[in-house]
Amino acid sequence: MTAQIIDGKKIAQNIREQIKTEVAKMSVKPGLAVVLVGADPASQVYVNSKEKACQEIGFYSEVHRLPETTTEVELLALIDKLNQDPKINGFLVQLPLPEHINEEKVILAVDPAKDVDCFHPVNTGKLFNGIAAGILPCTPAGCIELIKSTGVALSEKDAVVVGRSNIVGKPATMLLLQNNCTVTVCHSRTKDLAAKVRQADIVVAAVGKVGLITGDMIKPGAIVIDVGTNRVNGKLTGDVDFNSAKEIAGFITPVPGGVGPMTIAMLMQNTLNAFLKK
Numbered sequence: 001m002t003a004q005i006i007d008g009k010k011i012a013q014n015i016r017e018q019i020k021t022e023v024a025k026m027s028v029k030p031g032l033a034v035v036l037v038g039a040d041p042a043s044q045v046y047v048n049s050k051e052k053a054c055q056e057i058g059f060y061s062e063v064h065r066l067p068e069t070t071t072e073v074e075l076l077a078l079i080d081k082l083n084q085d086p087k088i089n090g091f092l093v094q095l096p097l098p099e100h101i102n103e104e105k106v107i108l109a110v111d112p113a114k115d116v117d118c119f120h121p122v123n124t125g126k127l128f129n130g131i132a133a134g135i136l137p138c139t140p141a142g143c144i145e146l147i148k149s150t151g152v153a154l155s156e157k158d159a160v161v162v163g164r165s166n167i168v169g170k171p172a173t174m175l176l177l178q179n180n181c182t183v184t185v186c187h188s189r190t191k192d193l194a195a196k197v198r199q200a201d202i203v204v205a206a207v208g209k210v211g212l213i214t215g216d217m218i219k220p221g222a223i224v225i226d227v228g229t230n231r232v233n234g235k236l237t238g239d240v241d242f243n244s245a246k247e248i249a250g251f252i253t254p255v256p257g258g259v260g261p262m263t264i265a266m267l268m269q270n271t272l273n274a275f276l277k278k
C-alpha cells in the first residue's frame with residue numbers, strides 16, 4: 001500500500017482564499033507586522049513568504065528589517081510602538097535573534113493580544129489550560145488541520161510527538177490532547193524511539209534530523225506529519241524518510257509542501273482572529 005499524500009500547499013491555499021474573501025468585504029484591513037533582526041538566510045525566506053501572503057490576502061502589512069547590530073533597547077522600543085499602533089493587529093519578531101538580544105525578554109514584551117506567533121506565556125498558558133483563544137501556535141495548529149484533512153477522527157488515537165520544543169513539540173502535544181488523542185512525547189533522551197513511534201496512529205516529527213523516522217518505525221496505516229525542515233545540498237528535506245515511510249503509512253505529508261505552507265496560513269488566521277478579537 002502506498003500512503004495518500006497530504007497536500008499542505010493546497011489546504012493552506014484554501015484557507016488563504018477563505019481569509020481573502022472575508023477581508024475583501026472589510027473597509028479597514030487587518031494589519032500584520034513582521035520584525036527581522038539581522039540577515040539569517042532562512043529567516044529572510046520566511047519573512048518574505050509572510051509578506052507575500054499578506055499582500056495576496058489583502059492585509060495591511062509592515063516589515064521591519066533591522067541591522068544585526070540593533071540593541072535590545074532599540075528592539076524593545078519598536079515592540080512598544082507596535083503594541084500601541086492601532087493599524088497593527090498582530091506582529092511577530094522572527095527568531096532566532098542575534099546572541100546579544102534576550103529572546104525571553106522580547107517574547108514577554110509583545111502584547112499577548114497581538115502575539116500572533118503564540119509565544120507569549122499568557123497565550124501558551126491558555127493553551128495549556130484549555131482556555132479558548134483566537135490565537136493558536138501556528139505550526140502545531142497547521143499539523144492538526146493536516147491530520148483533520150484526512151477525515152480520520154482524532155479521538156482515541158495514540159499519537160507520538162517526536163520533539164519537545166516550546167515552538168512545536170510541546171504545543172503540538174497540547175493540541176493533540178485537546179483533540180482527545182493519547183499522547184507520548186519523545187525527545188533526545190527517549191529510550192527506544194522506534195518502539196514508541198511504532199505504536200502511533202499519528203506521528204508528528206519535529207526534530208531537525210534528516211531521515212530520523214524510517215518506514216520500519218511506522219505502524220501500518222498511520223498518519224505521518226513531518227515538521228522537519230532540513231537543508232541538504234540546498235534542498236529541503238524532512239525528519240521522515242519519505243520513500244520508506246510512504247510504503248507503510250496511510251497518510252503522509254511531503255517536505256516541502258506539507259507543514260510549511262500551513263504555518264503561514266495559520267499565522268494569517270491568527271491575525272484575522274486578533275483583528276476580529278475572537
Ligand code: NDP
Nearest residue numbers: 139163164165168187188206207208227228229259260263
Ligand atoms: P528544536 O531544536 O528546538 O527541538 C528539537 C527537538 O528534537 C528537541 O526536543 C530534541 O530533544 C529532539 N531531538 C533531537 N534529537 C533527537 C533524537 N535523536 N531523537 C528524538 N528526539 C530528538 O527544534 P524545533 O522544534 O524548533 O524544530 C524542529 C524541526 O521543525 C526543525 O527541523 C525546524 O526547522 C522545523 N520547523 C518547521 C516549521 C515549519 O513551518 N515547517 C516551523 C518550526 C520548526 P531535547 O529536547 O532532548 O534536546
